[in-house]
Amino acid sequence: MQSSRHWGLVVSLAGCFTGPVVAGSAGFAGIVASADSAETANGNPAGMSRLAEPTTSLSLMMARGFGEFEVDEGKTTTGGGNPDDDSSPVFLPQAYHVRPLNEDVHVGLSLTVPTGFGSEYGSDWAGRYYTDSYSLVYVALTPAISWRINEQWSIGAAVGINYIASESEVAINTLVPGAADGRMKAELDGVGTNFTLSLLWEMTDKTRFGLSYTSESKTDIDGDLKFRNTGPVIGGLLERGILSDEIEVEQVQPQRIIGGLYHELEAGDFIVADIGWVEFSRFGANSISLDGQDLNVEEGGFNNFWAGALGYGFPEHNGLRYTLDAFYVQAPVDDDKRTLALALDRIWGFGAGVQVDHGKGQLVEFNVHLVDFGKGPVDTGTSAVRGRVVGETDNPYALIISGAYHF
Template identity: 25%
Template sequence: MKIRILLSVGLLVSSCTHASGLYFYETGTEDTALAGAGQAARAQDASTIMTNPAGMTQLPDHMFTGGLQVMDGSIDYQLNNTAQRSPGDVMKTFPNTSAFYSQKVTDNLYAGIGLYGNYGLGIDYGNWAGDRLIKKSTMAAMTLSPSLAYKLNDRLSIGASANANYGFLSLTRNVNDNDRQQQDHDWAMSYRLGLLMELSGQTRAGITWNSQTDYGFNINGKVRGKTLPLSAQVRAPQQLMLSVVHDVNQQWSLMADLGWQDWSQFGAPQVTVNGRKANQANRMKDTWHSALGVQYRPTAQWRLNAGVAFDSSPYRRQDDVAMTLPTGDEWRFGTGAQYQITAASNIGIAVEYLHMQSSKVSSPSAFAGSYDHPYLWFASVNYSYQF
C-alpha cells in the first residue's frame, strides 16, 4: 500500500525537532511490475507471505522466491532564502533484498517464512545551510515473518503472520565543523491477518489487515554545547487492503486494489527532547490507495505485467509538510516480465516509476523551502523455484 512512514530523526532548530523516512511495499518481487495491483489476491509465488499469508494455500508443496532491488530518484530541496546554500537532490541510491519460503504441511495447512526489507531510506543533505541539523540520515529495517495458512474449504483460506521488525537509524550532523554520526536500533512487533476467497473458477479476492508498527530510537544530540536526549518514534499505521484478480481467459488477467491507512491517528511526527514532546499541529489525515493491473501470457513461457496505482497524500496541506517527508499524492507506473525457465523455476524483471506531488516546508522557518516534482524509480529481478 502506501509507502510512507514517519521517522523523527532529531532535526534540531531551537525547540523544534522532526524528520521522516519511508515505508515501501516494493521489495524486489513481481508486485513491483504491477504497481502492487492484485497484491492481496494474486498468490503466484511465495512473496504472498508479505501481501496475504492466506495465499500460501494456492502454492505448490514447496516454493522459494527471492528478489534483488535498487531504488533511486530525485528529491530536490530548494530553500526560499536564495542567500543560503540549498541541499539540492537529497536522495541516495538504496539497495534492497527479499527471500520467502512456503511449504505444505498437511492437505490444508501451510507454513512459511519471509525475510524482507520494506522500511528504509537514505538521504544526504550535504554541506548545506542547515548541516548542523542534519547532513545524512539512513533508516533501514528488516522483517522476519513466520506465517501460517489454513484452507477451510475449496473456496476459503485464512492466514496470519507475526512480524519481528529490526530497525536501524543513523544520523550525521555538523558539530563544531566536524561530522558527528549517531546510531540506534530497536525491535518492533507487528501482525498480519489475511483472507483469500475463490469467488468463482476465474475470480479470486483477498483481504489483508496489517497492525500498527512502532519503533523507538534514542539519540543524544549535542546542540550549542548542551547534550539533549532525543526520543523519536517511527510509526507505520494499521492498514487494510482489498484485492481482486479476474482471469478473463488463458492469456489475460485483470487485477485491482482498494486500500486504506490510518494516518490520522498519528497527527504529526512526535519527538521527545529532555522528556518534553516537540508538539506540532495536526497535519496528517487518512490515506486511500487504488490500483489497476494486467497480466498477458503470449506463450506458456512468458508472463507480461503492467500496472498503475494512486495513493492520496497523508498531509492536510501541501504547504506544511515535514522537511524530510517530501510527499503528497503519489502515482506509480510499473511494468515487467516473467520467464518460465523450467517447469519448476522462473525469473522476472520489473521496473517502476513513482511520481510524488510537489510540496512546501514552512517549519523550521529558517530553512523553509520547497520540493518540486520529486520522483523515485525501482528496478528489480526476482527468482522462484518450486520443489
C-alpha cells in the same frame, strides 16, 4: 544523496500500503489476491494455501531518483543554498519461502524491508539546522501460517518481528557570533512486533478476492546523542545535565488494510486490482534537532491515506508473459506540515514487466516503473535560531527496476 532519498519516499509509502514493494503478479498490482508465488506469505498469508509444493522467491529492487531539492532563496533566511546531490542507485533485497505441512496447512517465512525513509542533504546547505541526514529503516522477519477451510475459503495469520534503526545528524547553531557550527548525531534502535490476519475467497477457478489486515507496531527506540563543537551555551547545558545525551522515542508503524481482486479472462490474460487504507496519522517518524536550547523531536502531523493499484497480464506465449500496471498513493501530509526530513507527497507511477518460465517451477520476473513522487513543497516557518527554509523538489521522478526469481 539527495536524489536517492526520493526513491526512499516511494518505497516508504508503497511499503506502508503493500508491505514489501515487489509482491504482485503485475508489478505493484495483485498484492493480496494473486497468491501465485511465495511472496504471498507476506502480502496475504491465506494465499499460501494455493501453493502445492515448497516455493521460494528471491527479489531485488534497484531505484534511482532524479529529483533535486531547490531552495527558494527569496524566502529562505539562512545561507548555504541548495543541498548536495548524489544520484547513486539504491538496492533492496527480499526473500520469501512457503512450505505445505499437509493439504490444508501451509507455513511461510519472509525477510523483508517493509518501510524505509532516507534523506541526506550535506552539512553546509541552508536547512542544516533542521536536518543534514536522516534515515529510518525497518527490517522484518515474518513467520506465517495458512489453513484451507474448504475449496473456496482460506485464512492466514503472520507475526512481524521488526527491527528498527534510526540515525540522524544536524548542525547546531552554537549561538556564538562568527563561530563554526556544532554537530549533533542521534543513533537509535529497537525491536517491535505486529500481526497480520488475512483471507482468500476463490469464488471460481478464474476469480478470487483477498483481504489482509496488519496491526500497528509500537516500538520504543533509544540510543545516544553525540555532540561535537557545541559551544559554551549547549556545552554548559550538557555539563549541568539539563540537556541529556540519551534519548528514547516511540516509533509507530501504522496499521493498514488491503483488499484485492484477481480475475482471469477466457483467453488467459488477467486483471488484478488492489485498494488499501493506512492509518498514517499514527506514524511516529522522528527527526531530532536543537532549536536554541530546546531539543526538538519532529513527529506527527501526518494524515491517513488511501492507495490503489491496477494491473493487466497478457496470455502466456512461448514461456513469456507480459504485464502492465499503474498505482496511486495519496499525500500523507498537508503542505503546511511537511518537514525537510520527510518531504512526503502524493505518488503515482506506471510500469511494465515480463515473466520467463524456465519450466520445473522456475520463473524469472523483471519489472520497470517510472514514478512521480511530487514536488513536496516545504516551508519550515520562522525560527530565531534555525532560520526559515522554503523550497520544493525539481524533477520529482524515479526509475525503479525490480526482478524476482521464483523456484
